[in-house]
Amino acid sequence: MRRIESEALLLRSIELGETDLVVTLLTETDGKLACIVRGGRRGSHRLGGALEPFHTMHVAIDDRGRDLSTLREARIERVRGRLVSTLEGVEAAGACLRWARHLFPVRTPEPQGWTTLVALLDAIDEGAPPRRELAAAALCLLTDAGYGLDFERCVRCGKPCPHGRPAAIDTVRGGLVCQACGGARRVIGSDARLLAYALQNGERPEASTDDVEILVALAEDAMAVHADLAS
Ligand SMILES: [Zn+2]
Structure with missing residues (x-):
């Protein structure tokens, strides 16, 4: 034992x-x-x-x-007393812990995933906007688990997507897909794409609620490709 x-x-x-x-x-x-x-x-x-x-x-x-x-x-x-005192904080933290439970295999140390979760909980407890932190943590958890979404380059041919333009994104393929490579049904605006890239790199810019929710939904869809989130 x-x-x-x-x-x-x-x-x-x-x-x-x-x-x-x-x-x-x-x-x-x-x-x-x-x-x-x-x-x-x-x-x-x-x-x-x-x-x-x-x-x-x-x-x-x-x-x-x-x-x-x-x-x-x-x-x-x-103790994270401030986090547990707000419904929005509890909901965001609860969603992220649920994703972690589904994404991480048993008996496998997850040092980066651990750091991502603790950073999320601390940030919310210190008063950061819970949904933006959730979007950041979701994108990082995907990366930690080896399924990071690429918001910069086409995942098929590697061509970078120019800034300031919307781009087609495919959560099954793991990121942007350029038109030459067939594109994708889903399109992400350039502001949301820039925000995603910043959050993946540890930056915390001001963000619109719409862009934050687009990224939370995208990240959750990408997780559902790799793990059963329903149980
Ligand atoms: Zn391409």
């Missing part, structure tokens, strides 16, 4: 029988893990009510390499 001690985020919690919980955690050291929490439904004192989403926890897990590990201890390490 191996003892895992790590920072972690709660991705999901479901009740099991009368007394237990099964939680899905994203740990910093070991990636996504499913754990049983004995007595978790009764509010075990060892866990001290720490099993809440959006705060960063420190956890101790006993891992026997089976489907379900055992969560032994959890305490909140970083």
Whole structure:
């Protein structure tokens, strides 16, 4: 048996029988893990009510390499009180944690994905616009998972798309597709494209609500190509 001690985020919690919980955690050291929490439904004192989403926890897990590990201890390490006090913040953070749960394979460390999620939660907690942060995190999660969308060049021939023009984009192919390569049904305006490129590179420009929502929808469609987002 191996003892895992790590920072972690709660991705999901479901009740099991009368007394237990099964939680899905994203740990910093070991990636996504499913754990049983004995007595978790009764509010075990060892866990001290720490099993809440959006705060960063420190956890101790006993891992026997089976489907379900055992969560032994959890305490909140970083409280995000401002985030959980707004509906918009909770919704944006919840959407991103749900995507992470679907995108990341089990028992695979995701250092970049971890950084992306913590940055999203911290930014919202510090008062950044939740939907813009969600768009940024969504595009970064795709990149972290190896499915990054290319907003600069045609994914087929590599030709750069000139600035200031709308472009055809195909989420199945992973980015822009120029007319010579057949184009795509979906078209993205030049402002949304510039915004996407800036967000992918860690910049946080002022952004229109419309462009932010276009990017959130695009990113979610791209994730759905690679993972079942429904469960
Ligand atoms: Zn092309």
